[in-house]
Amino acid sequence: MLSLWIFVIFTLSTMVVSDDGNRLSTFTSPEEIMNACMLGISHKTSPGPESELFDKCKPWKKRSCCTESIAKDIHVNKTWYKMDWDHCGKLSDKCRARFVQDLCFYECSPNVGPWLVKVDNMKIRKERFVNVPLCRNECDAWWEDCVDDLTCIENWARHFDWSSGIPQCPSNTQCRTFREVFKNSTNFCEKVWDHSWQVVEDTDPDGCFAMWWMEGAENPNYEIAYRKAQRLISSADSIVLCSSWNCFYLLFVCICSVFSYVWYL
Known part of the structure; x- marks a missing residue:
């Protein structure tokens, strides 16, 4: 019995906070x-400057997670990771331009660290970002430029039929306007890429992200992301401290129990 208590005490004294493999926890x-x-597969290990980035990827030139060649490929390739924006007919030029901006953000932005989560069984990435706060005015502008274009599903990340090796509309769907499929701008921005974005009001006290800005201007998303990173680190420190005190408390209880047991004998 005593040896069992000693084992319990040793286990509790060496407890650490576990994680789910998410890199943020490290x-x-x-x-x-x-x-x-x-x-x-298309991202650099860490952000850094590029001598030039193509067209709509230019705002990230000073500090980018994509290379110049990736930025150019985004604009000239008709598909990306086999994803075909024209699955219901050719997108309008203004709608396609918005999706190119979105793709530049996805590949080039160095400010999504606080929203990264681990993903499994993906050939193109081991992480994705979830619920990055997108300013409502940015979402509404994207929506207005695409509202009359055609698609067949809400969630482009999950609901295509990939049985042929390329994304196709499922057999039980039909091509309809974005307005008919998504109903409103918030549903569109949040659902089209499986909640990569979360639409927030422009006046949100924590700030919100711009998807694009003029080349040469300072990245408006940096400070917002940095404040989020600070909160994450502070929160993690609090959890560790709390867990440590819990361990010490349990250790104290176990020690008292052992002494009581020995005294009783």
Whole structure:
């Protein structure tokens, strides 16, 4: 019996906070989070400057997670990871331009570290970002430029039929306008890429992201992401401290129990 209690005490004294494999749990400072590019086949290991980035990827030139060649490929390739934006007929030029901006953000943005989560069984990436706060005015502008274009499903990340090796509309769907499929701008921005974005009001006290800005201007998303990274680190420190006190408390109880048991004998 005594040996069992000793084992329990030893186990409790060496307890650590476990994680689910999410890389965020390994970072110890906001700077580490801010210098993490997504783990994907087209992303650099860490953000840095590029001498030039093509067209709509230019805003990230000073600090980018994509290379110049990737930025160019985004604009000239008709598909990306076999994803075909024209699955219900050719997108209008203004709608396609918005999706190119979105793809530039996905491949080039160095500010999504606080929203990265681990994904499994993906050939193109080991992480994705979830619920990045997108300003409502950005979402509404994207929506207005695509509202009359055609698609067959809400969730482009999950609901295509990939049985042929390329994404196709499922047999039980038909091509309809974005307005008919998504109903409103919030549903569109949040659902089209499986909640990569979360639409927030432009006046949100925590701030919100711009999907694109003029080349040469400062990245408006950096400070928002940095404040989020600071909150994550502070929260993680609090959890560790709380867990440590819980361990000490349990250890104290076990020690008292052992002494009581020995005294009783």
